[in-house]
Amino acid sequence: xxxxxxxxxxxxxxxxxxxxxxxxxxxxxxxxxxxxxxxxxxxxxxxxxxxxxxxxxxxxxxxxxxxxxxxxxxxxxxxxxxxxxxxxxxxxxxxxxxxxxxxxxxxxxxxxxxxxxxxxxxxxxxxxxxxxxxxxxxxxxxxxxxxxxxxxxxxxxxxxxxxxxxxxxxxxxxxxxxxxxxxxxxxxxxxxxxxxxxxxxxxxxxxxxxxxxxxxxxxxxxxxxxxxxxxxxxxxxxxxxxxxxxxxxxxxxxxxxxxxxxxxxxxxxxxxxxxxxxxxxxxxxxxxxxxxxxxxxxxxxxxxxxxxxxxxxxxxxxxxxxxxxxxxxxxxxxxxxxxxxxxxxxxxxxxxxxxxxxxxxxxxxxxxxxxxxxxxxxxxxxxxxxxxxxxxxxxxxxxxxxxxxxxxxxxxxxxxxxxxxxxxxxxxxxxxxxxxxxxxxxxxxxxxxxxxxxxxxxxxxxxxxxxxxxxxxxxxxxxxxxxxxxxxxxxxxxxxxxxxxxxxxxxxxxxxxxxxxxxxxxxxxxxxxxxxxxxxxxxxxxxxxxxxxxxxxxxxxxxxxxxxxxxxxxxxxxxxxxxxxxxxxxxxxxxxxxxxxxxxxxxxxxxxxxxxxxxxxxxxxxxxxxxxxxxxxxxxxxxxxxxxxxxxxxxxxxxxxxxxxxxxxxxxxxxxxxxxxxxxxxxxxxxxxxxxxxxxxxxxxxxxxxxxxxxxxxxxxxxxxxxxxxxxxxxxxxxxxxxxxxxx
Amino acid sequence: xxxxxxxxxxxxxxxxxxxxxxxxxxxxxxxxxxxxxxxxxxxxxxxxxxxxxxxxxxxxxxxxxxxxxxxxxxxxxxxxxxxxxxxxxxxxxxxxxxxxxxxxxxxxxxxxxxxxxxxxxxxxxxxxxxxxxxxxxxxxxxxxxxxxxxxxxxxxxxxxxxxxxxxxxxxxxxxxxxxxxxxxxxxxxxxxxxxxxxxxxxxxxxxxxxxxxxxxxxxxxxxxxxxxxxxxxxxxxxxxxxxxxxxxxx
Numbered sequence: 001x002x003x004x005x006x007x008x009x010x011x012x013x014x015x016x017x018x019x020x021x022x023x024x025x026x027x028x029x030x031x032x033x034x035x036x037x038x039x040x041x042x043x044x045x046x047x048x049x050x051x052x053x054x055x056x057x058x059x060x061x062x063x064x065x066x067x068x069x070x071x072x073x074x075x076x077x078x079x080x081x082x083x084x085x086x087x088x089x090x091x092x093x094x095x096x097x098x099x100x101x102x103x104x105x106x107x108x109x110x111x112x113x114x115x116x117x118x119x120x121x122x123x124x125x126x127x128x129x130x131x132x133x134x135x136x137x138x139x140x141x142x143x144x145x146x147x148x149x150x151x152x153x154x155x156x157x158x159x160x161x162x163x164x165x166x167x168x169x170x171x172x173x174x175x176x177x178x179x180x181x182x183x184x185x186x187x188x189x190x191x192x193x194x195x196x197x198x199x200x201x202x203x204x205x206x207x208x209x210x211x212x213x214x215x216x217x218x219x220x221x222x223x224x225x226x227x228x229x230x231x232x233x234x235x236x237x238x239x240x241x242x243x244x245x246x247x248x249x250x251x252x253x254x255x256x257x258x259x260x261x262x263x264x265x266x267x268x269x270x271x272x273x274x275x276x277x278x279x280x281x282x283x284x285x286x287x288x289x290x291x292x293x294x295x296x297x298x299x300x301x302x303x304x305x306x307x308x309x310x311x312x313x314x315x316x317x318x319x320x321x322x323x324x325x326x327x328x329x330x331x332x333x334x335x336x337x338x339x340x341x342x343x344x345x346x347x348x349x350x351x352x353x354x355x356x357x358x359x360x361x362x363x364x365x366x367x368x369x370x371x372x373x374x375x376x377x378x379x380x381x382x383x384x385x386x387x388x389x390x391x392x393x394x395x396x397x398x399x400x401x402x403x404x405x406x407x408x409x410x411x412x413x414x415x416x417x418x419x420x421x422x423x424x425x426x427x428x429x430x431x432x433x434x435x436x437x438x439x440x441x442x443x444x445x446x447x448x449x450x451x452x453x454x455x456x457x458x459x460x461x462x463x464x465x466x467x468x469x470x471x472x473x474x475x476x477x478x479x480x481x482x483x484x485x486x487x488x489x490x491x492x493x494x495x496x497x498x499x500x501x502x503x504x505x506x507x508x509x510x511x512x513x514x515x516x517x518x519x520x521x522x523x524x525x526x527x528x529x530x531x532x533x534x535x536x537x538x539x540x541x542x543x544x545x546x547x548x549x550x551x552x553x554x555x556x557x558x559x560x561x562x563x564x565x566x567x568x569x570x571x572x573x574x575x576x577x578x579x580x581x582x583x584x585x586x587x588x589x590x591x592x593x594x595x596x597x598x599x600x601x602x603x604x605x606x607x608x609x610x611x612x613x614x615x616x617x618x619x620x621x622x623x624x625x626x627x628x629x630x631x632x633x634x635x636x637x638x639x640x641x642x643x644x645x646x647x648x649x650x651x652x653x654x655x656x657x658x659x660x661x662x663x664x665x666x667x668x669x670x671x672x673x674x675x676x677x678x679x680x681x682x683x684x685x686x687x688x689x690x691x692x693x694x695x696x697x698x699x700x701x702x703x704x705x706x707x708x709x710x711x712x713x714x715x716x717x718x719x720x721x722x723x724x725x726x727x728x729x730x731x732x733x734x735x736x737x738x739x740x741x742x743x744x
Numbered sequence: 745x746x747x748x749x750x751x752x753x754x755x756x757x758x759x760x761x762x763x764x765x766x767x768x769x770x771x772x773x774x775x776x777x778x779x780x781x782x783x784x785x786x787x788x789x790x791x792x793x794x795x796x797x798x799x800x801x802x803x804x805x806x807x808x809x810x811x812x813x814x815x816x817x818x819x820x821x822x823x824x825x826x827x828x829x830x831x832x833x834x835x836x837x838x839x840x841x842x843x844x845x846x847x848x849x850x851x852x853x854x855x856x857x858x859x860x861x862x863x864x865x866x867x868x869x870x871x872x873x874x875x876x877x878x879x880x881x882x883x884x885x886x887x888x889x890x891x892x893x894x895x896x897x898x899x900x901x902x903x904x905x906x907x908x909x910x911x912x913x914x915x916x917x918x919x920x921x922x923x924x925x926x927x928x929x930x931x932x933x934x935x936x937x938x939x940x941x942x943x944x945x946x947x948x949x950x951x952x953x954x955x956x957x958x959x960x961x962x963x964x965x966x967x968x969x970x971x972x973x974x975x976x977x978x979x980x981x982x983x984x985x986x987x988x989x990x991x992x993x994x
Binding site: 694695696715718719721722725726732737738739740 | 908
């Protein structure tokens, strides 16, 4: 360490030396010819400061030098910077400012190097503001504070000019705005308070005036185009020269003025608003509408409402159309679900396809729109057409696709696709149980009368239904399909059995389909008096069945059977394909040529309704196998029937149809009964776990539990509750009749 | 005789004058209530007044009305009793009496029911019984007792082995009971039942109707459609509004 006595430097002497260096620096900054600082220059200046600060008191000049440092800046700013800024205006002033600021930063850098020793020791010891900060704050206090207002106005007027389409010097703006940021020395206060606030206000004013004219002059799509363009530009503006923290605030302002303020006016524009766009399928404009309105709070709600309204109206119009078509139909065909209804379902499917595409494409799959679509479809899908519920229509529609020779001729893929869509529509239908019941009826007919076109499709729709409605929903239907496979196997075994026991052969080919009771719709089984030939068949089959399984009871449902019988007419023998009932009736005429109505009723042991239906099909319809006296179109109890031996037809084999009884009423009744059980079970389940529950909650929970299958009527629930009270499952609370208690 | 202070002796005197009970009973009641007169009255009237009547007399009365070949009072006996009490068998007071007797079935009293009933009413002769009729009738004015009698009426009036009350009987009972209450919708109710319902009445509906009569004003302004009112009452409200019998203001 150097211990030799150093010569003390006094303040004036030392500062004089420093002053020279500072002047040189100023000259460089002003662009006057001056050689650069050499490292020696720099070392000398630094050493001078070092020495002046390390002398023993009273010759330690740290404090004085710290002040002189600041004074150097102040002097330079007052004498050079401010005058040059004051004489310039607008863009020129901005340029000068940018230049002066960058010079100032250079000056701070150099000076703070010369005085660096102060930073290291004196400043840190006394916790004073460091040199760099002192230097920068001089500019802030003297320059920035004086001209920030002018600068801000100049910048904003440039931005406004750019908004109007002029070219401006973006780099300049970027530099000026950087000053606002840098001058805050790490805090954004200056930028925000001295510039951003004013910009936002100006922006709001600017777009508020624009919007006022646009909303009056432009159509909704044009307005949206402009709005989207403005938003895009503002975003670019931020990228080009504003601070990134302004983006959100700026866009919000613009959105507020352009969209929030006029949202409803825009959507409701009479000839071009949201309604019109939906009506005219303006997909692109709708997408734009979604993009814009998704930016503002609660902006999409009105759009989704209009969407819902629109879809509801379209759907309701379809229902109305189908209604009208149905009421124009011939009255005798009214109860049958016909072609019109098929077309109706098709149209509903198309409508759904169309608007699902809207939701996923225009509205980017937003939940609000999914919900709107669902609600809209629920409105008209539960209306029903001329007495048929949509549950029934859908079931019939499926039947038409799945059965042989249905009205729809479709490729395998098209069938799959259509089934998929029907299942999706089912989601909107609240009476899913009703659909299931109708579907089962139709499925039973397809399976039992061998009308199903394709086993794979049958199974595929069941898989789809299972996915959507759960396993419970389809378990019976699946059972039905499986039953039939098993039955085929059974039939082969039965035929083997007959060939092994020729003595048992009844002499008639017999095929029996054994079904599982629970899976199938319930059929009435009457004790019809079968002809002896058939009785023998039944006996043989029973014997066979006993060899295969014990403890199972066979119930015969003759009403679902068919028979092929050969009838010997005078002209030729014709094979008649008839139902078992029809066959039983015809075989009566093997023993007698003439039979009266009442004789037939007693011999067959069937109900009047059935006998009338059978006789009508055999004596009043297309093929008159029986002659009726008197000969007219209706059956009455005093009629007499006779075998028509003169009957003939050009075909060798004819099918004599027996029109099916209208099952609709029974299906609805069955479903109603099942619902009562379901409600009872649900109430008991809820009460068992809750013990005590208020009326409203019970009803709500019950609706929730059952909602997946059907929408229970409040009145129905109430009736069931009262019934359960009568049956001592529940009681009312003694003090509050609105509360129920579970009685274990 | 106990040694009693003057004050207490006065109380015994007062008690005996008012209740007509014996000194022994008076002392018992007053002691039980710590010599508060009011309390003693409550005690006295809430106790079955066994001590006030003579059981043997009661047996005699029962035997006078009972069927010759059964240990019960049947229709004959009841009408004889009504005769002696000088009331119409249709009089509502007979319901109050049956309630006191805890009779299981209309127009029938078992020995136990009849004697227990007379004891609870506190009479041991037909004359006293007749004298009690006004106060029995007055019990209908008491809200709590009315409710008990009302609910009793359901079980009492229904046919043996039935869970619910036949409509005809129910309407008769309602007309009898609500005549006391002046329920303005009574006629509409009965008519509604005959036109729209025409089925038996469940106990729940029976009990809830009283709540309805008591709490819902005849303009139905405080009727809550979402409430737990029985289905039938909901329908009734609908019927009233549909037919314009009542204009509901919401």
